[in-house]
Amino acid sequence: MTLSICTLGFGRADHLANLVHGLNRQDTRPAELVVAVMQAEPYRLPDTAFPVRQIMLDAADLPLAAARNAAARAASSDRLVFLDIDCIPDPGFVTDYAERLGEWDAVLMGEVLYLPKGATETGVDFARFEALGEKHSERAGPPTQPTGVCRDYRCFWSLNFAMRRDRFLALGGFDERYRGYGGEDTDFGRTLANAGVPILWARGARAFHQYHTHHMPPVHHVDSVLANARRFRDKWGEWTMQHWLRAFVLMGLIERRGDDYAVLRAPDPEDLALTAQQSHRPYASSARVLEMLEARQPAIASSYAAA
Incomplete structure (x- = not known):
């Protein structure tokens, strides 16, 4: 089995460059990076030892659901990892997901730590990120075992998750009637629950979320x-x-x-x-x-x- 990384792009070029730097430092090389681009111009990205493909989309109304589906359809691997543009994968990220997806036909959600402002100013420094990163107070912590069952579909989170490509396509992916911000994640979680597909928290598969200003509630x-x-x-x-x-x-x-x-x-x-x-x-x-x-x-x- 191989593993494709899928992400969505709208602005934040520096964040995407750091994501690529993180992928360049993986213990296990990904098969490819697929970027669904929701802006007029493709990104200029660092060199990689793996293929990078940019899929250009109509950016009207921020089509997050359609963009994830487009990346999944374009991916060549039988395992998919969806990672937001704001995230930097730690060196064991690909290895952790590859091992778990070999064991589980399920949705796996890896760990996320949030970085403060200025954490990436000196580049990708995983020791620094480990020291500075914080778990979100409104999200579950990592399980004590390699995987832990998530019993509430509303906790599904597209920021950092993985699943087998054939399962994703069989479910129909994300509902593309959701346009703009909000709702498509929970809808997909409900689809998973109705189909009996397990949603699992994964220990490891860690990503560091890069600081940017935003609003919550949005x-x-x-x-x-x-x-x-x-x-x-x-x-x-x-x-x-x-x-x-x-x-x-x-x-x-x-x-x-x-x-x-x-x-x-x-x-x-x-x-x-x-x-x-x-x-x-x-x-x-x-x-x-x-x-x-x-x-x-x-x-x-x-x-x-x-x-």
Whole structure:
């Protein structure tokens, strides 16, 4: 068996270059890197000892689901690893996934540690990354055994996962009706659960997430989050991303109307400041913001919970 690395590209050229540097230092060489490019121009990348292919896509509406599917279809290997452009794989990354996928016809989710601002300024230094990297407080830690069962499909996370290509294609990949930010991950997790495909946490297969400013909850994507949450409701009969929707209600961006929501206004500078990642933290936290919002507006929080 061979192993293809699939990633998506929209900006962040320096991050992608670091991902490639990480792949160049693998204990086991990947068969290839496939980049689904969601911008007008391909990337200029470091030299590699393995093939790199860039698949150019229509970038309208940030087609994350379609881009992952395109990368998977273009891949030549029978095992796929999906790794976000922001991540740097540690030297054992390919070996760990290759071994686990030899044992399991399942979805495997490797470890992720978040790097603070400035961690990559001196290049790819794994000893430095190990010392600085932090686990996300809202994600499960690595299992004590090589693999551990994830019993809640909502925990599926496309940032760093692997599975056999034939299984991915048989499931139909990600639902391409999801456009823009949000929802396609949880939808794919639900598809896996319905098909009886195990979702496993993998010990190892570690990636280091590079710092970049972002917002959690993603207020700058409120329109696509709400549209994709509706798609999930229409498909599965229930809402997803409810913690984000709850935060948007508390911020006055949307309001609940029956079994739907309506957008009230666009986010303003105060909303963006509240949800922005702080430079002294390696990652943003939806839970931290939601806790602050609930403390400020307990009456609205209580009425939302009762709805």
